Amino acid sequence: MQRWSGNRLKAVVMAATSVGRDFWSSADCAELVDQVDQYLSGQISRSVRAKLGYAIERDEVTNTVLVRLAEASTGQALASGMLSSRDPWAYLAKCAGIWAIGQAGHRVGELDALVHLPGVATSAADAGIDPAHGLTPLPVVIEKTARTVEAFVDDAAERSYRAAVRWFAENPPTHQGHGHAEARRAPEFARMGFAPDEVAALARVTWGGRPNMHVTSLFRAFLLDDAFDPHASRPHRLALMNMRAALARAGVQADQGRAA
Secondary structure (H helix, E strand, C coil), X not given: CCCCCHHHHHHHHXXXXXXXXXXXXXXXXXXXXXXXXXXXXXHHHHHHHHHHCCCCCHHHHHHHHHHHHHCHHHHHHHHHHHHHCCCHHHHHHHHHHHHHHHHHCCCCCCCHHHHCCCCCCCXXXXXXXXXXXXXXXXXXXXXXXXXXXXXXXXXXXXXXXHHHHHHHHHCCCCCHHHXXXXXXXXXXXXXXXXXXXXHHHHHHHHHHCCCCHHHHCHHHHHHHCCCCXXXXXXXXXXXXXXXXXXXXXXXXXXXXXHHC
C-alpha cells in the first residue's frame, strides 16, 4: 500500500468532517485507518517512547487520531489546519505527536461506572445491579458488548471473545496508566489464544482507549443505556474498526510466525 499524497489525505480529512455519519462506514474511512496506522502511528509511538520513556502503542496512536477527528471541534480544527498547510502529513504528524504526548502524561482517572459498581466479594460480573442505580445489569452489559465485538471480527466461532469480554468486566482498571499494560500480560488471555496486541485492541473497545476512556468504552455506554447503538456513535464505531484492523494484523503475524 502506497502512502497517500498530501492532497489525497487532505481531501479525505475534509470529507470526514463534512460528509457526516456516512463517512465512518465508507471505504475511504477504512483506508484512512490503514494509512494513519502504517505511515504515521509507528513514528509517533517511537518518538514518545524516546522523549518520555513511556511505551504508547501504535494502535493507541491510531485510535487517538481517529477519535480526535470524529470529535466535532477537534476535527474541524484539524481540517482547517490541514487545508492551509503545505504538507498535510507533517501537520497531522505534529497534531498526533501533541495528542500522544498528552496521552502519555495522563495517569489519573478511573472508569467510574465499572470501578464503583456494587458487587459481591469475588466477581464484579456476578453482581446484581440495584435498579435504584439506574444502570444496566452487568451481565446484560457483558452480553451486549460481546455481541458487538463478535460482529466486527471474522473468527468469532473459533475463539472465545465472550470470555475475553467477561475478563475485562471482572478486572476493571483502577489506574489508566497501568490497566492496559497489565491486561496485555494477563496469563488468562494467553490460554484463550489472544496475543498481547489483540488484548490491547480489545481493551480499547471494552474499557475504552486512553486517555479519555469513556469516549470509546462499550462497557460504559451500555451501562448507561441498554439501547445504545455503537454503529450510531462515531468514536465507538471507529474504535471497533481499529480493533478489527489490529486483530487482522496480529493474525497475519501469527500465521507468518508459524510458517517460519
